[in-house]
Amino acid sequence: MRPSFRFVTVLIALGLAVFAGPAAQAQNAPPPRIVIGAGVIEPMPIAVPVFVDEGGGSKLASDLSRVVASDLVGTGFFREIPADAHISRITSFDGGVAFEDWKAVNAQVLITGAVSASGDRITVKFRAYDVLNGKAIEGAALQFAGTTAGWRRMAHKVADVVYSKITGEGGYFDSRVVFVSESGPKSARLKRLAVMDYDGANVQYLTDSGSIVLAPRFSPTGDRILYTSYETGFPRITLMDVGNLKRRTLEEQPGTMTFAPRFSPDGGTVVFSLEQGGNSDIYALNIRSGQLSQLTNAPSIETAPSFSPDGSQIVFESDRSGTQQIYIMPASGGEGRRISGGEGRYSTPVWSPRGDLIAFTKQHAGRFHIGVMRTDGSEERLLTASFLDEGPTWAPNGRVIMFTRETSGGGGQASLWSVDITGRNLKQIPTDGPASDPAWSPLLP
Numbered sequence: 001m002r003p004s005f006r007f008v009t010v011l012i013a014l015g016l017a018v019f020a021g022p023a024a025q026a027q028n029a030p031p032p033r034i035v036i037g038a039g040v041i042e043p044m045p046i047a048v049p050v051f052v053d054e055g056g057g058s059k060l061a062s063d064l065s066r067v068v069a070s071d072l073v074g075t076g077f078f079r080e081i082p083a084d085a086h087i088s089r090i091t092s093f094d095g096g097v098a099f100e101d102w103k104a105v106n107a108q109v110l111i112t113g114a115v116s117a118s119g120d121r122i123t124v125k126f127r128a129y130d131v132l133n134g135k136a137i138e139g140a141a142l143q144f145a146g147t148t149a150g151w152r153r154m155a156h157k158v159a160d161v162v163y164s165k166i167t168g169e170g171g172y173f174d175s176r177v178v179f180v181s182e183s184g185p186k187s188a189r190l191k192r193l194a195v196m197d198y199d200g201a202n203v204q205y206l207t208d209s210g211s212i213v214l215a216p217r218f219s220p221t222g223d224r225i226l227y228t229s230y231e232t233g234f235p236r237i238t239l240m241d242v243g244n245l246k247r248r249t250l251e252e253q254p255g256t257m258t259f260a261p262r263f264s265p266d267g268g269t270v271v272f273s274l275e276q277g278g279n280s281d282i283y284a285l286n287i288r289s290g291q292l293s294q295l296t297n298a299p300s301i302e303t304a305p306s307f308s309p310d311g312s313q314i315v316f317e318s319d320r321s322g323t324q325q326i327y328i329m330p331a332s333g334g335e336g337r338r339i340s341g342g343e344g345r346y347s348t349p350v351w352s353p354r355g356d357l358i359a360f361t362k363q364h365a366g367r368f369h370i371g372v373m374r375t376d377g378s379e380e381r382l383l384t385a386s387f388l389d390e391g392p393t394w395a396p397n398g399r400v401i402m403f404t405r406e407t408s409g410g411g412g413q414a415s416l417w418s419v420d421i422t423g424r425n426l427k428q429i430p431t432d433g434p435a436s437d438p439a440w441s442p443l444l445p
Helices: 022-026 058-073 099-104 147-168
Strands: 005-011 044-047 077-082 110-120 121-132 135-147 178-183 190-197 211-218 224-229 236-241 248-249 256-262 269-276 281-288 292-294 303-307 311-317 325-330 347-351 358-366 367-374 389-394 400-406 415-422 425-427 435-440
Touching: 005 110, 044 269, 058 077, 058 110, 058 121, 110 147, 135 147, 178 211, 178 415, 190 211, 190 224, 211 256, 224 256, 236 256, 236 269, 236 367, 256 303, 269 303, 281 303, 325 347, 347 389, 358 389, 367 389, 367 400, 389 435, 400 425, 415 435
Parallel strands: 044 077, 044 110, 211 435, 303 347
Antiparallel strands: 005 135, 110 121, 121 135, 178 190, 178 435, 211 224, 224 236, 236 248, 256 269, 269 281, 281 292, 303 311, 311 325, 347 358, 358 367, 389 400, 400 415, 415 425
């Protein structure tokens, strides 16, 4: 369930008068900035002392600062200076900062915070400082209030602000991922839907393992999930409300199998693949009116549709050329144009939320890859390679991709991994057991 949480955008007074002295002499130095490109990036050194307990929040103070640091370091763009190397100690949130001490340990950014708790309510405030210039980073001083159950979201929001100010990119830490949690032997795998924080924490199960579930997808507002269920014995598209877990099967044509659903950007339409008589085409269903429209009409297999962010186009996979390839067509349907041009088979295309790239699965020379290409098919880059990598999903900022990786052999297990669009920072996402089919939510409200 979504925790009760209130986001208060209160700018904390910065108190710049306390920064007079040696630090003031560096006012003309450029602010801390990471320019993200395809080249090697030296991680920026940051310091995140334990947040100050201003009453009733001792454990939370430590936990909050650890999650903030973990979020930032986990991007591969930041390096935390360990606490035992710190010269200064932050004992008062509104006290002065000894910038020379933080310069001495090579910190470029200092993040301080404070927490107070009363009953089930907490208040968290933070500041991020440009150590070289001896001043607070503009816009990186905020206060949040909410329930103790939502403390991790507050930490993610702090990290999102710092990340955005330093990289110029949108944040993605305060988001969730829906996925298929797996258990049992590979030959008789049990599957159920689960949702978690982007980093694997706060797992909640949405269905039981009584029937197979596949390919969950968040709505643009993050309050609904589409997925394919075999509860009736045939694959059917199911719509679930995340808040109350109520669900309903979408109305389609009787005697057909439906799968690979996705929402339109406005959340009012579902695009999916419908199989009838051995042939698979792409359809669109208006959720409100129930109107069904056929978008492709070919003797080939057409599947895995995904809308462009502006809703004007759909990317999909088709084997009309003899092998699986990627095509783009107008959202109203019609003849598609092929954009994949390399060797091998291409599948599961997904449009980036920024609209500039399409992620895909590629099979070539006995290996599977997650890759990206421009929307015209140019500048193809393969980001991963393994026995089986498939099913990419985009972070809300279009910067990171999560996917399923499965190991080989009879005992092979599926797990969730993420990688930056430059191919850097490949890492496994911790889950309690095998997991597959991730789908990233938008940023939470």
